[in-house]
Amino acid sequence: MHIMEGFLPAEWCAFWYALAIPVLIYGAWKTKKEIERDPKAKSLLAVSLGFIFVLSALKLPSVTGSCSHPTGTGVAVVLFGPSVTAFLSSIALLYQALLLAHGGLTTLGANTVSMGIVGPFFGFIAYKALKKFNLTAAFFSAAAVADFMTYVVTSLQLALAFPASPGMEGVMFSAIRFLGIFAVTQIPLAIIEAFIAVLLLRSIRTYSPEVISA
């Protein structure tokens, strides 16, 4: 779920950018290290980024104006791990803004936090926790949790910017309202995406097991 251009007031745009940027700088730094170690990593990263973007574009349903959804980040985080996913999906989000007009530039920081950082991070934890017991369940929850957390964080971001009344209580009240209304689109989407993720990751594992080992 992208927050559209201009929807957040200036101070909140700045706040989320301030949160996202250190993580991204860390991701960029790690990426640079990786490239210096192995120049081929450049092509690999570039194509992975392309893959993440195409995966998200693939799933865009034809329903007009439907608010679009997490960017296959559940799959990405299983394949690439959370820090690379954060870095790559921030760029993928920029592409979604510039190529599909989803999200926006001033809200890029906020969207990166929800879709690139927090969502996939929790998805990764869920995946790690369940991996030992049941791989299918792990794949499912990686995607479902990533999507779900993204939706929770986005609702919180909106609630913080638009609290019912000043103070924590007002924020919580707003958050429940935002969660409630966006559940209509986001919960079914999260479940559908999780099914897709299971099928996709299972077949990737069958044909290229080395990719899903970490």
Added chain:
Amino acid sequence: MIETRDIWFSYGDREVLKGLNFMARQSEVTVVMGKNGAGKTTLLLHLNGLLRPKKGEVRLNGVRVSYDKRALFELRKKVALVFQNPDDQIIAPTVWEEVAFGPANAGLNLENAKRALKLVGLEGYEERLCSQLSGGEKKRLSIADAIAMDPDFVVMDEPTAGLDQPGFDSIVELILMLRELGKGVVIATHDLELATKVGDRFYYLDAGRVVYEGESIDYRLAKRLGIRGFAGMIMIASTTDTSVEQIVNFNGDSEHEILEKTLKAVLKAYRGESVLLKTGEGFIEGIRRILEGLK
């Protein structure tokens, strides 16, 4: 001059080139033909140093190519490669970035890139996105990539695959122009029309070996090696080749039948289908009879 001497190459334990000798000169068009999987692409990749032979050597102007970084850099400046599928070759999103990529990395003047675009007729396309080009334009862009390196040799893998007639014509024109400019052109192709139009020297490969080498095309060998592209020509094959279906029998058919079948064959060829017109000693006699019959 670029040549390979007794090169052997295998992917894993699948032997693909088996002691191959090959040579191409500047100001000449050298055509490499052969069945799918004969090893054409593999050979071309050796000419540019993308593959290294397991045995044997590649020589540029008589000097053996060593595979250190410097030597490869020099080799790739002299021998430019055009991939079969332009989408595999184009790595930059816009036309200008793409065509300037080679010269920028080789430390050449970017004027070369400009000139190359002009040569292939893509002047004014600089800011276009590569994804928005047609198949033929992409093909020409990938050739411009090679020309922009200002190489001595341009090596092209199936340059006319998937092109329509104007596209085909423009490639023929380009190849002849490159030869005019003194470049050596090496093409791998299944297209006999292209081969006959531009080729100066011909190689037929079969299972990693050269089975024919010469200055003209041997049609029968071509057929045996599975080379397609008799389109638009009536081939006169010798009667001794029994594998060819006989469509006109000058001895047995009536004049009327001969005339009808010949006209049909001509029409088919005109429509671009492959036609084999089998003739023998009776050919001239047969034609004479037809002409007399027409009177």
Added chain:
Amino acid sequence: MTESLESVQMNSKKVMGPKARVWLVLLSLPLILLDTQSQLIALTLFSLLSLHASRYYLRLLLAPAVFILFSTTVILFTIEGKEIASLYFLKITDKSVEVAQSTLLRCFSAFSAFCYLVLTTTLPEFVNLIRVGFLREIMLLSYRAIQVLLEEAESLKISAEARLGFLGLRRWVKTTALIGHMMFLRSFERVEKFEMAKEARCYSGIFPSARSEGGGKILAVMIFLAIFSGLFI
């Protein structure tokens, strides 16, 4: 969708050069977030520019409709203040109307500026402002990968569609995962192909920049100053 937007970007009427365009929008957006007068001026100017650029603008406006509808509804019925209307247990207050109004104005104003950029500016034009070498190269390469992968995905989709692969939710999920897997495999091939294509042309770490003509700087400055003047009205 990218497909059509990409061609819109190529064919739209741009009025000014890419550099001027990108900077104009990037510098205007913060002002738009901050000031109501600036929002009104920007909304007018950028809507005109976007409409002039391409009729596709009207379709872009519809894209975030659901988001706007849902979020504004929440704002309208949630923020507390003096009640002015009510629907069962939901009440609209003076404060909530005010916030909804100001949010919508800000949102549409910023979105019109954003749309002008999206309608006129190709990704490479944008990326060329980035000076960090490795980042620029990764972005340009990945954009090229996207172009190729999307084209392949498109033909796979058509092929699946032709064989009824998307009929019903169940099959849609299955087919989508299948195409995703194909894309994954193609991605790996693409890495190899990129490496070969680079190597074949003496790759030594340079990725040339797109040529982009300047121009339109004066117009861009004038528009910016107009929006800037909003701060003082």
